[in-house]
Amino acid sequence: NAGVTQTPKFQVLKTGQSMTLQCAQDMNHEYMSWYRQDPGMGLRLIHYSVGAGITDQGEVPNGYNVSRSTTEDFPLRLLSAAPSQTSVYFCASGRGNQPQHFGDGTRLSIL
Amino acid sequence: SQKIEQNSEALNIQEGKTATLTCNYTNYSPAYLQWYRQDPGRGPVFLLLIRENEKEKRKERLKVTFDTTLKQSLFHITASQPADSATYLCALPYNQGGKLIFGQGTELSVKP
Numbered sequence: 001n002a003g004v005t006q007t008p009k010f011q012v013l014k015t016g017q018s019m020t021l022q023c024a025q026d027m028n029h030e031y032m033s034w035y036r037q038d039p040g041m042g043l044r045l046i047h048y049s050v051g052a053g054i055t056d057q058g059e060v061p062n063g064y065n066v067s068r069s070t071t072e073d074f075p076l077r078l079l080s081a082a083p084s085q086t087s088v089y090f091c092a093s094g095r096g097n098q099p100q101h102f103g104d105g106t107r108l109s110i111l
Numbered sequence: 112s113q114k115i116e117q118n119s120e121a122l123n124i125q126e127g128k129t130a131t132l133t134c135n136y137t138n139y140s141p142a143y144l145q146w147y148r149q150d151p152g153r154g155p156v157f158l159l160l161i162r163e164n165e166k167e168k169r170k171e172r173l174k175v176t177f178d179t180t181l182k183q184s185l186f187h188i189t190a191s192q193p194a195d196s197a198t199y200l201c202a203l204p205y206n207q208g209g210k211l212i213f214g215q216g217t218e219l220s221v222k223p
Contacts, residue, residue, distance in 0.1 A: 004154075033210070040119075042200065042215035043155070058210070090154050097204060099145055100211060102154030 006103035013081045021076040023091030032074040036087040113139040117214035132186040134201035141203040
């Protein structure tokens with residue numbers, strides 16, 4: 001039982017490049033979300049999904065895109081990377097109002 | 112807008128003592144509150160959930176209280192151990208369906 005798997009674990013990008021952070025869960029959870037974590041600011045919600053085909057914006061959605069074509073996968077796309085997007089990104093999944101299960105994060109640096 | 116605040120300063124305590132962490136919130140009446148633990152380089156891990164109609168919840172050495180009048184939750188670790196050293200996060204539901212907002216976390220360090 002892998003839980004929530006995020007890839008890659010580390011990534012360095014140049015300003016303007018695009019990339020996709022992958023997130024997969026094997027617990028059949030309908031709810032999935034993406035957070036970014038910056039020093040002193042805690043976890044901030046970027047985008048979330050309550051099921052396949054349904055996504056919505058969180059607190060800091062600008063510069064990011066998501067889609068949910070399957071229950072298992074919820075990729076996060078950076079359209080044109082900016083240094084302000086240097087952060088640690090966490091994906092989480094859960095069922096309704098139950099506790100969230102988190103992956104171990106993707107550490108992203110943008111030069 | 113909803114706001115959650117946790118002790119921003121790190122908490123340093125001696126092994127065996129009780130650690131108490133605070134989570135305050137404003138402009139909000141959550142149906143429940145959750146506490147998570149985060150170790151360096153890892154994702155948060157769920158510890159406890161307490162509902163608005165529960166004053167207190169316990170799990171082994173952990174105890175959480177929830178005061179909806181004060182808009183505050185306290186998280187206690189009794190007989191603390193160095194292995195309890197981590198960052199502890201509180202989280203509240205933003206709306207239906209599992210959307211959570213998190214406090215910035217409190218770093219706990221337990222010295223032998």
